[in-house]
Amino acid sequence: MSKRYPAVAGFFYPASRKELVVSIEQSFTHRLGPGKKPVLATSRNKSVVGFVVPHAGYMYSGPVAAHAYLELASAGVPETVVVLGTNHTGYGALVSVYPGGTWVTPLGEVRVDGELAKKIVELSGFAELDEEAHVEEHSVEVQVPFIQYIYEDRVKILPVVIGLHTVDVARDLALSLKKAVSELGRDVVVLASSDFNHYEPQHVTVAKDMEAINYILRGDSEGFYRAITEKNISVCGPGGIMTLIEYTKLFEKYTPRISLLKHATSGDVTGDYSAVVGYASVKFEVA
Secondary structure (H helix, E strand, O other), rough: OOOEEEOOOOEEEEEEEOHHHHHHHHEEEEEEOOOOOHHHHHHHOOEEEEEEOOOOOHHHHHHHHHHHHHHHHHHOOOOEEEEEOOOOOOOOEEEEEEEOEEEEOOOEEEEEEEHHHHHHHHOOOOEEEOOHHHHHHHHHHHHHHHHHHHHHOOOEEEEEEEEOOOHHHHHHHHHHHHHHHHHOOEEEEEEEEEEOOOOEEEHHHHHHHHHHHHHHOOOOOOHHHHHHHHOOOOOOHHHHHHHHHHHHHOOOOOOOEEEEEEEEEHHHHHOOOEEEEEEEEEEEEEE
């Protein structure tokens, strides 16, 4: 059985279990965080479909990510958390679905939902079973300790790394996921792992981020894609975001509700506003 070991422990988050738990808890209680630690609900709220969550080092984006994870905990325990990362390395398949086994972090091991992985690839015109894209990729990895902190060993994960960021690919992956979940009777929550505008002054990044976020809040994948390409908004995980938007639309007879939980920048953490990265947590529900 395949094991995927950490690539960025000791860099993006602490490498020791004790220090990692402290770092996660400080994200929740940070002045930019939600101000309290999560409480795992005993009942499952299936109206919560997923979240956009940032993936920088915990020092920078952890407090913003904590807003999403607080809400995730309050929605109870799903069977599988699908994490849609982005391909920073260029390795592997253009849409890479981790085939099975376990992922290892300083908090222990978490199982991969190999059955769901195979079903998605079977239904998709783009996705492939592939480990190579995941070997050094941090965008999924940094989410896993938060997932373990909340759920311990109660859930499986399904890591997906997207390297081809178009609306067509997002719709294909969203439909494949929705069909796979339905055919297998799986209860899932989807995390789209993405940071927002990169390395511009605070006022520029905030303006660009909010333009992109407003399209997300309207559930407009095409408008979002057009905005980030035409206006050079350097969102690094647009494919995952568009996939989550399109996935949410597939819940027939339900109306999507998309809300911004928190937006901040690296400058809000460090005090250096000259060249910042934007972070946002966004909640997706159906009602």
